Amino acid sequence: MSGEEFVPLSLTPILIGIFAAIACALPGNFLILRRQALIGDAISHVVLPGIVAAFLVTGVVSTWPMMIGAALAALVAVALIEVIRRLGRIEPGAAMGVVFTSMFAGGVLLLERSDTSSVHLDVEHALMGNLESLIWLDALGWQSLVDPVALAGLPPELIRIFATLLFVIGFIWLFWRPLKISTFDEGFARVIGMRTGTIGMALVAVSALAAVAAFDAVGSIIVIAMFICPPAAARLMTHRLGTQVGWSVVFATLSAVLGYVLAGYGPLWLGAQDSVSAAGMIATVSGIILASAALLAPARKGLRA
Secondary structure, eight states: OOOOHHHHIIIIIHHHHHHHHHHHOOOHHHHHHHHTTHHHHHHHHHHHHHHHHHHHHHHHHHHHHHHHEEEHHHHHHHHHHHHHHHHHHHOOHHHHHHHHHHHHHHHHHHHHHHHHTTTTHHHHHHHHHHHGGOTTOOSSSSSGGHHHHTTTOOOOHHHHHHHHHHHHHOOOOOHHHHHHHHHHOHHHHHHTTTHHHHHHHHHHHHHHHHHHHHHHHHHHHHHHHOOOOHHHHHHOOSSSSHHHHHHHHHHHHHHHHHHHHHHHHHHHHOOOOOOOOHHHHHHHHHHEEEEEEHHSSSSOOOOOO
């Protein structure tokens, strides 16, 4: 494929997939180590009804209304979990499972009953995202990368997810030491005066921001997979936290690139006529990488900071 074809048709979807995968994988490392990996899954389920409600109120798909809607949905989810836990006298895990699946199903039903024909927001996009259609129509080739006029026509999803990735990187870099200490020894962190509860809530908030920013472009399937698979595979590769984070970035990037390429060309190589979902293939590749790491990576019993 020449630059005249690759740059407008494939460059921006691949970059968006990479940025979204890394933005979710970075906080996912700490969620994995804190045994909170399913928080990423929970976030992707809970934000859907909030995002749909924000669209129905504002009539547009915009970052701030989506964030506010997702935050309100999260508060509702927390309240419902507590009510079900107390009234039903069941353990918290069961209460969370009921609330998360019910809210996600409610969001899907709300999407089906809503008029979203004017925007890329429907059940298919909520699950699979909109990655294949995020092309750069103003690009004419590699020279467009330095053309201000062409750059002005970049898909807004690329700008949004890149800004989110920079924020996530900045958060982890700025709070690396508190995150590391509170993750490995919460008791010691409290003794030296760290507000471990605040640190944990900030980590969840950053994870939610990454999930919401990635949601419109890549859908909930990639969000769920990227929070868990690259960090989990990286955890099997090393016993040092810094190296684990580096491995997770590598695995997230490989998943996005290989998944996008295989979604477009894999079926053709096998003699089929149509491509498959990029989001589904990216999630599949991330799962294959995790399985390969589980089988081939050196066994590690401990992880050092």
